Amino acid sequence: MTLKKIKWHFYLTVFAVLVTKSILNAQVLSPENVVDLKVASRVAIQPQGKYVAYELHFQRAEDEPIGSRYSEIWVVSVNGKEARRFTSKPVNAWAPAWTPDGKAITFLSRRKAFDKNTQVYAIPLSGGEAVKISHAPRSILSYAISPDGSSLAYRMRDAESEEIQAKKKKGFDEKVIDSWTTLTRLHIENLKTNKSHLVTSDDVNIWGFSWGPESRRLTYRASERPFTDDSYMYTQNYIISRDGGKGTLIYKSSGKLGTAAFSPDGKRIAWLGATSFNDPATGSLFVQEIGTDAPQNVMPDFHGTAVDFKWKDATTILTNMIERTETFLYELDTESLKMKKVAGGDGVIFREISLSSRSDVFATIGNTTSHPNEVYAGPHLRRLTSSNPILDKMAFGAQETISWKGRDGLEITGVLVKPTNYEPGTRYPLQVQVHGGPESAILDGWNVRYSQPVQMLAQRGFVVLMPNYRGSTGRGVAYTKGDHGDLMGEEFHDMLTGIDYLISIGLVDRNRVGIGGGSYGGYTTAWAVTKHSDRFKAGVMFAGISNQISKAGVTDTPVENAGVHWNFWLYDNMDLVWERSPIKHIRNAGTPTLIAHGERDLRVPTGQAFELYRGLKHMKVPTRLVIYPREPHGLSERSHQIDFCRRAIAWYERYLKDTNN
Secondary structure (H helix, E strand, C coil), X not given: CCHHHHHHHHHHHHHHHHHHHHHHHHCCCCHHHHHCCCEEEEEEEXXXXXXXXXXXXXXXXXXXXXXXXXXXXXXXXXXCCCCEECCCCCCCEEEEEECCCCCEEEEEECCCCCCCCCEEEEEECCCCCCEECCXXXXXXEEEXXXXXXXXXXXXXXXXXXXXXXXXXXXXXXXXXXXXXXXXXXXXXXXXXXXXXXXXXXXXXXXXXXXXXXXXXXXXXXXXXXXXXXXXXXXXXXXXXXXXXXXXXECCCXXXXXXXXXXXXXXXXXXXXXXXXXXXXXXXXXEEEECCCCCCEECCCCCCCEEEEEEEEECCEEEEEXXXXXXXXXXXXXXXXXXXXXXXXXXXXXXXXXXXXXXXXXXXXXXXXXXXXXXXXXCCCCEXXXXXXXXXXXXXXXXXXXXXXXXXXXXXXXXXXXXXXXXXXXXXXXXXXXXXXXXXXXXXXXXXXXXXXXXXHHHCCCCEEEEEECCCXXXXXHHHHCCCCCCCCCHHHXXXXXXXXXXXXXXXXXXXXXXXXXXXXXXXXXXXXXXXXXXHCCEEEEECCCCCHHHHHCCCCCHHXXXXXXXXXXXXXXXXXXXXXXXXXXXXXXXXXXXXXXXXXXXXXXXXXXXXXXXXXXXXXXXXXXXXEXXXXXXXXXXXXXXXXXXXXXXXXXXXXXXXXX
């Protein structure tokens, strides 16, 4: 071979290696890839059923000002033709809806060129410029156009009095806990005259509302106080005339509650709610004849959790349900209580539904194991959008639903992901990804986020287990209440038995098990690295709880925490609450732990992160604490999301793959 040919052969070889490496790198998700994915949300189908409006969320570019995601309004036809963008960044737009005639899309936006406040805008389906259709004196929080198209109902917070504003200018801006000076109320604007009037005269805070079919009445859900905890635990549903006045209580509910909706004939009311004050989820469907004293739970023994519903006709309701790790749409006859499945079970995980006036055509947001939320249309689910072509040729780890037995024989389910290059007979490092809540569930769809590096770990040679321990939704009310008064008791052993199951079938190396999660999943992680440190070689705790006693005194949801988790106030059984606090077991800690927290977290304040960090440092356990400025109970800024994701993956790789640690 001549020197020239040798050089040419060498260059070809190098080029082939570089191309191969480039292709392989493109097939592995990076934190940047995941954070920059576009995600569809909040669908609204045109009343005539031909088009679907939706929000498209995406992160800011690296060179753009710091901030949260952008939100644009897009429209796609139900036949799946190319989606069209109707609004553009940097001005956000959200809450899409349609005028009753289906000729225009409406949405919320804060457009300083038109108004300093958030108002409702409309754009013709045929295209054109956005036109402001609301004229509220302050920002609108949510809205709905009446069925007859004549009026716009909206929620708006009161203005502070001139006296309070004057005091604040002088520096008297103190905050008196459990007191308030403004409430969110319901207003209606006449779309012809642009004149508005106050609907709710009661001193209550409005969290949600819905129009009646004849455009003369509305339902609204309200609490006496405007606090987060009250929105969870102390709301009631009312009916009120559009002319205003005092609302009429529909039924004295107890516990968590969703906003009620009229049937198409206006004779019935339905809502999602809890079965009791200590029921963790609004997972049951109730129907009540107007004028009667009590509702009927129309799914009393259903072993699933309702997450959305829409009236199809005067006696039929479409209900979206979580069952174990899947979602299904049921058609329920409210008179016979007979149910039939009309969609689901085909690998698409979907939640909210938007129903057209044709009643057989609906839109929803759905995801699968290979892509995040996109727009789908029914009755036979068809995907309408494809927002992330980068995923089309991506290799993912095989994902499946598995089950095992808890210590007491109860069946537990979860989602398992194997490494992308899985080889039977090989034992792999395991990461246990624990969901928050605990009233939530991992579903067998897209589970990749900055805070859940599931497929990123699978692509890097890890097995990932996402358990739906007792206390999770999707298995009926009794299962969701299954951890009451026993936090980190049998629910944690459900996870340990799941790990043991994977070890027993030869899939997992018992000496290379890590755990991570956020919020309640962070609490679980803290418990794992202290009380059960001998079982775990790495932990990643995000926004987690380390001391249940100190957390109860500072969280913004003390009643919800006590009522639907412990089922008692901590002051009534402080011994148990302290026993189930990870920091109590700090002397048992030996697991290297990464801790991350948002600086402005009100749900689980940052003190919880510092308590565990100080304890681990005292015990000379490898640890790192990262605090993210400006962030609440979760991260919204691109750089913060990328940073945490990078750190989490690196932590698992260091302590679960490096045999020297």
